[in-house]
Amino acid sequence: MSKGRVLSIQSHVxxxxxxxxxxxxxxxxxxxxxxxxxxVNFSNHTGYxxxxxxxxxxxxxxxxxxxxxxxxxxxxxxxxxGYIAGAEALTTVAGLASKLRQRDPQLIYVLxxxxxxxxxxxxxxxxxxxxxxxxxxxxxxxxNWFEVEVLTKINIVDMTSLKxxxxxxxxxxxxPNIIISSMILKPWLKEALPDHIRxxxxxxxxxxxxxxxxxxxxxxxxxxxxxxVHAYAIPCVPGYxxxxxxxxxxxxxxxxxxxxxxxxxxxxGTGQTPLSYATSMAVTKTHxxxxxxxxxxxxxxxxxxxxTDDEKDKEDPERKIRRMKGRELRLVQAQDIIRSTSIExxxxxxxxxxxxxx
Amino acid sequence: MSKGRVLSIQSHVxxxxxxxxxxxxxxxxxxxxxxxxxxVNFSNHTGYxxxxxxxxxxxxxxxxxxxxxxxxxxxxxxxxxGYIAGAEALTTVAGLASKLRQRDPQLIYVLxxxxxxxxxxxxxxxxxxxxxxxxxxxxxxxxNWFEVEVLTKINIVDMTSLKxxxxxxxxxxxxPNIIISSMILKPWLKEALPDHIRxxxxxxxxxxxxxxxxxxxxxxxxxxxxxxVHAYAIPCVPGYxxxxxxxxxxxxxxxxxxxxxxxxxxxxGTGQTPLSYATSMAVTKTHxxxxxxxxxxxxxxxxxxxxTDDEKDKEDPERKIRRMKGRELRLVQAQDIIRSTSIExxxxxxxxxxxxxx
Numbered sequence: 246m247s248k249g250r251v252l253s254i255q256s257h258v259x260x261x262x263x264x265x266x267x268x269x270x271x272x273x274x275x276x277x278x279x280x281x282x283x284x285v286n287f288s289n290h291t292g293y294x295x296x297x298x299x300x301x302x303x304x305x306x307x308x309x310x311x312x313x314x315x316x317x318x319x320x321x322x323x324x325x326x327g328y329i330a331g332a333e334a335l336t337t338v339a340g341l342a343s344k345l346r347q348r349d350p351q352l353i354y355v356l357x358x359x360x361x362x363x364x365x366x367x368x369x370x371x372x373x374x375x376x377x378x379x380x381x382x383x384x385x386x387x388x389n390w391f392e393v394e395v396l397t398k399i400n401i402v403d404m405t406s407l408k409x410x411x412x413x414x415x416x417x418x419x420x421p422n423i424i425i426s427s428m429i430l431k432p433w434l435k436e437a438l439p440d441h442i443r444x445x446x447x448x449x450x451x452x453x454x455x456x457x458x459x460x461x462x463x464x465x466x467x468x469x470x471x472x473x474v475h476a477y478a479i480p481c482v483p484g485y486x487x488x489x490x491x492x493x494x495x496x497x498x499x500x501x502x503x504x505x506x507x508x509x510x511x512x513x514g515t516g517q518t519p520l521s522y523a524t525s526m527a528v529t530k531t532h533x534x535x536x537x538x539x540x541x542x543x544x545x546x547x548x549x550x551x552x553t554d555d556e557k558d559k560e561d562p563e564r565k566i567r568r569m570k571g572r573e574l575r576l577v578q579a580q581d582i583i584r585s586t587s588i589e590x591x592x593x594x595x596x597x598x599x600x601x602x603x
Numbered sequence: 604m605s606k607g608r609v610l611s612i613q614s615h616v617x618x619x620x621x622x623x624x625x626x627x628x629x630x631x632x633x634x635x636x637x638x639x640x641x642x643v644n645f646s647n648h649t650g651y652x653x654x655x656x657x658x659x660x661x662x663x664x665x666x667x668x669x670x671x672x673x674x675x676x677x678x679x680x681x682x683x684x685g686y687i688a689g690a691e692a693l694t695t696v697a698g699l700a701s702k703l704r705q706r707d708p709q710l711i712y713v714l715x716x717x718x719x720x721x722x723x724x725x726x727x728x729x730x731x732x733x734x735x736x737x738x739x740x741x742x743x744x745x746x747n748w749f750e751v752e753v754l755t756k757i758n759i760v761d762m763t764s765l766k767x768x769x770x771x772x773x774x775x776x777x778x779p780n781i782i783i784s785s786m787i788l789k790p791w792l793k794e795a796l797p798d799h800i801r802x803x804x805x806x807x808x809x810x811x812x813x814x815x816x817x818x819x820x821x822x823x824x825x826x827x828x829x830x831x832v833h834a835y836a837i838p839c840v841p842g843y844x845x846x847x848x849x850x851x852x853x854x855x856x857x858x859x860x861x862x863x864x865x866x867x868x869x870x871x872g873t874g875q876t877p878l879s880y881a882t883s884m885a886v887t888k889t890h891x892x893x894x895x896x897x898x899x900x901x902x903x904x905x906x907x908x909x910x911t912d913d914e915k916d917k918e919d920p921e922r923k924i925r926r927m928k929g930r931e932l933r934l935v936q937a938q939d940i941i942r943s944t945s946i947e948x949x950x951x952x953x954x955x956x957x958x959x960x961x
Contacts, residue, residue, distance in 0.1 A: 259667060260638045260676040273628050273935050280618045283644055286659065288670035297670030298663060301644065305657050309617060312646035312655030316924050318618045566674050577631050 248276040250320070251498065252345075254338055255327030255357075255491065257283035259298075262574040263290040263488035264327055268495035270576055271530075271583045272325075275499045280321060282309060284329045284338075290487050293569045294562050303333035310341050321345065324352060325498050327491055328359040332371040339379045346382045355498040356383035357490065360392045380418035385501065385520065387424045387494045404437050404603045411460050415472055421463045422520045423472075426493050426528070427455040430478065437603055442595050444478045453481040457528050459594060461520040463503075470601045475521040475594035479532060482539045485553055486572050489535060496527035496583075513588055516596035529592045530582055537579045542571045606634040608678070609856065610703075612696055613685030613849065615641035617656075620932040621648040621846035622686055626853035628934055629888075629941045630683075633857045638679060640667060642687045642696075648845050651927045652920050661691035668699050679703065682710060683856050685849055686717040690729040697737045704740045713856040714741035715848065718750045738776035743859065743878065745782045745852045762795050762961045769818050773830055779821045780878045781830075784851050784886070785813040788836065795961055800953050802836045811839040815886050817952060819878040821861075828959045833879040833952035837890060840897045843911055844930050847893060854885035854941075871946055874954035887950045888940055895937045900929045 251272055256264030269279045284306070287298035313319040324345055329335045345352055358376040361367045373395055380386060380396070388396060397413040399406050414420045428434065434456060435443060444454045457479055462472040501523035510517040513525060542550050548564075549571040558565040576583070609630055614622030627637045642664070645656040671677040682703055687693045703710055716734045719725045731753055738744060738754070746754060755771040757764050772778045786792065792814060793801060802812045815837055820830040859881035868875040871883060900908050906922075907929040916923040934941070 257639070257641070259640045260671060260674075266639070270628065270631050274632075274938070276935060278935050281615070281624070282617045283615070283641065286641055286644065286663070286667075288667040289674060289676055293674050295670050295673055297666035297668075299659075299666075301657075305644070305655075308655035308657075309644075309646040310655075312653050313618060315653055316618075316647060316651050316928075317921075318647055318928065563675075570674075570676065577634060577636050580632070 248499075249322035250278045250280065251323045251325055252280045252282070252319075252321035253325045253495075254282045254284060254329065255325070256285045256287065256330070257281075258287050258289050260289045260573075261488070261570075262492075262576050264491055267488035267491040267574060267576065268325060268327070270580075271492060272495050272499055274580055274583045277323070277499065280313075280318070282306070284334060290569075292487050293566050295566070300330040301334065303331070303337045306334055306337045310337070319345070322349075322351075322353065323498055324354040325357075325495060326354075327357045327494065332369055332375060335372050335375045339375055342379060342382045352384070353498065353501055353503065354382055354384045355387065355494050355501070356380070356385070357387045357494040358392050358396060360388075360395050362389055362391055364391060366395070377418065380414065380420050383420055384503070385422040385424060385497060386414070386420050387426060387490070387497060389490070390425060390428050393425060403433050407434075408601065408603075412471060415460070415462045422459070422461045424457070424459040424497060424520070424524055426457045426490065427479070428458060430454050430456055438476065438478070439597060439599060442476050442478060442597060444480075448480075454478040455481055457524065457594065458597075459520050459524040461518050463520075467598075472601075473518055473521075474597045474600040475518070475524065476597045477525070477528060477592055477594045479528060479592065482532070482535045484539065484542070484572065486535060486538060486574065487569070488574050489531060492534060492574065492576070493527050493531045496530050497523050500526040513591060514593055516598075517594075521594040521596075525591050525594045526588075528594070529590070530585070532592060533582045534574060534576060534579045537582070538572065538575045541575050541578075545571045606857075607680035608636045608638065609681045609683055610638045610640070610677075610679035611683045611853075612640045612642060612687065613683070614643045614645065614688070615639075616645050616647050618647045619846070619928075620850075620934050622849055625846035625849035625932060625934065626683060626685070628938075629850060630853050630857055632938055632941045635681070635857065638671075638676070640664070642692060648927070650845050651924050653924070658688040659692065661689070661695045664692055664695045668695070677703070680707075680709075680711065681856055682712040683715075683853060684712075685715045685852065690727055690733060693730050693733045697733055700737060700740045710742070711856065711859055711861065712740060712742045713745065713852050713859070714738070714743070715745045715852040716750050716754060718746075718753050720747055720749055722749060724753070735776065738772065738778050741778055742861070743780040743782060743855055744772070744778050745784060745848070745855060747848070748783060748786050751783060761791050765792075766959065766961075770829060773818070773820045780817070780819045782815070782817040782855060782878070782882055784815045784848065785837070786816060788812050788814055796834065796836070797955060797957060800834050800836060800955060802838075806838075812836040813839055815882065815952065816955075817878050817882040819876050825956075830959075831876055831879075832955045832958035833876070833882065834955045835883070835886060835950055835952045837886060837950070840890070840893045842897065842900070842930065844893060844896060844932065845927070846932050847889060850892060850932065850934070851885050851889045854888050855881050858884040871949060872951055874956075875952075879952040879954075883949050883952045884946075886952070887948070888943070890950060891940045892932060892934060892937045895940070896930065896933045899933050899936075903929045
């Protein structure tokens with residue numbers, strides 16, 4: 246069992262599972278040697294309100310990359326980048342990614358452009374153009390809705406703007422594969438979905454849904470289409486959990502085999518692409534880990550599973566801390582899920598063949 | 604599957620498997636949540652000759668510990684400390700260990716007093732008294748032969764001095780459990796071994812052996828004895844491999860159950876203690892991973908499996924780097940060994956009942 250070598254560049258926390266702590270162990274479980282460069286070394290994720298530790302400077306990152314290079318240790322077959330603290334450090338990582346891409350056109354690079362969420366940037370604005378410059382290097386990008394808007398400068402308010410944003414990413418920035426893993430099912434989006442992807446009314450009564458959408462321009466069946474789009478509506482797990490996106494991106498990296506044969510993809514169903522396969526596996530495993538975590542958090546004493554409430558949190562910061570702790574991903578306890586190779590209960594990304602015609 | 608929470612404080616390298624990289628993944632595989640505090644962040648282990656990155660300062664460690672404490676995240680059931688860079692940082696860690704010990708007398712603390720090897724200190728001399736002050740806090744210590752000598756100030760040259768050194772550790776420093784995992788089988792030691800532990804002449808012709816010895820003062824069968832001693836002669840794997848001690852200490856931590864019932868211990872054979880059981884499992888798994896690594900290193904092209912030769916290394920530093928790279932522990936590939944719960948092919952620590960009478 247030797248799947249190759251991943252270079253993972255993202256944040257590190259002592260306690261809990263975000264950034265590298267959410268990505269590295271799952272990748273190791275799946276057989277990858279992982280080279281781990283920590284862009285911050287914090288006690289815990291910043292959502293707790295209080296944290297200690299330090300950011301790795303651009304100079305320290307450069308020293309590390311230089312030593313790896315001089316020692317002949319900089320030959321990953323896959324690259325994963327997540328949260329990087331500050332424009333200077335990001336520039337250093339961009340330089341490394343560019344060098345690795347030039348050296349190895351086969352490099353599988355999953356770029357999670359961590360910029361912000363829900364309308365709020367949580368990096369310096371100078372980071373945006375740097376991430377834009379990195380997009381052409383990526384094999385796959387995994388932005389959230391807000392990050393797509395920031396990167397493309399397009400407000401996504403309808404199918405036209407959604408298609409426009411994907412077009413900018415595919416054409417202007419040359420990104421072959423895009424995954425937007427949790428789009429809010431706004432009315433216009435729900436309406437546009439084909440029946441086989443849209444949750445039924447009965448399903449929607451029971452739970453909220455998020456849409457996972459992936460788009461690959463590298464193999465289109467219809468020459469008129471810019472890309473092949475797949476989508477899947479995921480039932481929401483209530484509450485906010487940190488590190489989910491980091492786990493998801495790692496699972497995409499682990500399951501993406503760009504050269505997999507069509508016959509192998511057929512196992513999952515017709516009309517699948519390497520990207521939709523990797524996304525299906527990532528959605529399945531991430532959702533299963535999240536469900537285990539949710540069930541655990543619900544089993545805790547009442548004061549450790551307090552619902553999110555910003556006002557009450559403000560009055561009592563400990564309230565938030567107890568909630569955060571109870572919602573750390575149960576990665577270690579759910580490692581058999583990560584390791585599973587079964588596709589029987591797979592959440593399958595379905596072809597959305599009419600996407601570009603809408 | 605929830606085994607509890609380990610706080611691991613040791614070095615981090617981006618590439619390869621020493622320090623935390625050799626300990627954390629195996630502990631996670633065995634079901635432990637691991638809180639990971641990195642005492643250095645280097646590109647690779649220093650044996651490569653070239654490395655980049657930085658040490659975590661005492662101030663940064665303090666900040667991290669303080670934030671963990673204030674967030675109520677400092678409640679490990681087990682503590683593992685390994686290489687710590689510099690006397691100031693070590694003092695900070697000693698303070699933390701003392702606090703955790705005071706707070707929880709049941710805390711299982713495996714202390715690897717990383718001082719040096721083969722007659723050479725590789726930490727500042729100021730670290731020695733700090734490590735001595737930490738000894739009373741430990742549940743188990745895992746020094747090598749040289750570290751025992753430095754900590755006890757006793758030159759181990761015969762059974763009398765060996766017994767004297769163990770006496771100092773058990774009595775003067777109050778350490779309940781001591782493991783010395785790879786003692787060179789000098790003639791006086793070989794001679795002193797009981798027949799059922801000493802490798803036969805035929806075995807000694809086929810391989811060199813190292814002795815793993817453990818000594819527990821917490822449950823002695825004979826009130827005249829200071830401790831119960833167990834030992835096992837391990838066939839040597841040729842060559843030097845880094846991170847082996849770090850993996851070993853982690854496996855001791857994982858398998859030590861101080862309150863295990865005598866009936867459960869009986870499964871492994873008569874006369875076993877919780878310490879000898881944990882040591883047996885650690886020896887078995889570490890040796891198996893090392894064997895997998897050795898076989899892999901032997902399968903490499905000739906210039907990546909060059910034998911250790913200091914003179915040739917000096918002429919050509921790349922020679923050493925290629926060798927180091929080929930000898931990184933195959934932890935990810937051997938993860939099923941780590942996860943195994945079988946005791947059938949266990950390398951069993953045998954009671955050395957005459958030890959204190961020699």
